Amino acid sequence: MTKLGKLYGIGVGPGDTELLTLKAVSILNSVDVIFSPRSAPRRESIARKIIEPVLNGKAEVVELVFPMTREKDRLEQHWSQAADEVASALRNGKNSAFVTLGDPFFYSTYIYLYRKLRERYPEIDIITSPGISSAFASASAAGIPIAIGDEKVVVIPLPGDVRGIQRYVEMFDTVIILKVGERLKELVEILASSGLAGNAILVQKVSQQGSEKIIFGLSGLTRDELNKVGYLSTVIVKRKLEI
Ligand SMILES: C[S@@+](CC[C@H](N)C(=O)[O-])C[C@H]1O[C@@H](n2cnc3c(N)ncnc32)[C@H](O)[C@@H]1O
Structure with missing residues (x-):
């Protein structure tokens, strides 16, 4: 056999x-x-x-x-x-x-x-x-520490109702948001209402040669940047943005 x-x-x-x-x-x-x-x-x-x-x-x-x-x-x-x-x-x-x-x-x-x-x-x-996750690679590429000391971190896929993100940004020091894609505009609106759009970082196609794009602060995105976000995009929100 x-x-x-x-x-x-x-x-x-x-x-x-x-x-x-x-x-x-x-x-x-x-x-x-x-x-x-x-x-x-x-x-x-x-x-x-x-x-x-x-x-x-x-x-x-x-x-x-x-x-x-x-x-x-x-x-x-x-x-x-x-x-x-x-x-x-x-x-x-x-x-x-x-x-x-x-x-x-x-x-x-x-x-x-x-x-x-x-x-x-x-x-x-x-x-x-195991492999290196895009969540960790995104933070490294952006030069943004995920957590230090007793900070709390959450990783979540963008909820169906984007407003659901609000309670996470209130509860955690770092929020890593996956599966943002076409709903980036809605997410930025919600973050802006909490005063956190400027503390958010968008990482697209991390470590993919010639395609990686990192945008610090999501308050002033162009219409193109808001609409042309592919599936391989991650947003990191820091309550306190310090390096
Ligand atoms: C189905 S999950 C897969 C996650 C994967 N297993 C990992 O550990 O990275 C897909 C989501 O991961 C994130 N993602 C995967 N690859 C990425 C990349 N190269 N750059 C940025 N985000 C990525 C995006 O948020 C995407 O919507």
Whole structure:
């Protein structure tokens, strides 16, 4: 009987290949198959682009589509299909890796795949290898310490009702807001009403060569800057902005 392969969930960091861990590189160059997610058939896989420069060519790279949709049934179907595809490679004895942006257990698609595999194939051995999260990379790129001493920090995806952000900026010294995208304008309005728009930093595509953009203070953004914010954007709000 073929020995079941192992699955490695690998965090590949936010964009710069040099932010891959040594462990990630050594696993990626030892497995037989690397599964890489992308959000649409014609969109490039950012995780694949990050790892490509360090690959030794041993592994077959297979891209899996995880659409950006809130339709639960559609997502379930894609996660189940992906779990079956990964399980099939493992059953053929192929050690495999699944690469994911930032850290794998931090708001990542990998978690859905991980759960599906646990549920459907409990016999599979899954090892998760951490990566540098965009939240930490954003703070470093901006030169903004996240926390010192007894300061309190929260990380949240921008709430459906943006006004929900208000209580976090009142309670925490640092608020890291993910999934800002098209709703930056609403967020800036809410921050301005608390007098904190000037203390907010927008980090876009951190560590992605030629694309990274950091804006300090969000009070005077142009219409273009407010409207052209992509998915890979993080806002850091500091109650007291001091370096
Ligand atoms: C689904 S979460 C994935 C987080 C990822 N697992 C991590 O640890 O960075 C996606 C959100 O993370 C943030 N993000 C991911 N990559 C980023 C990047 N390169 N620059 C800025 N923000 C990023 C954005 O807020 C984005 O909406």
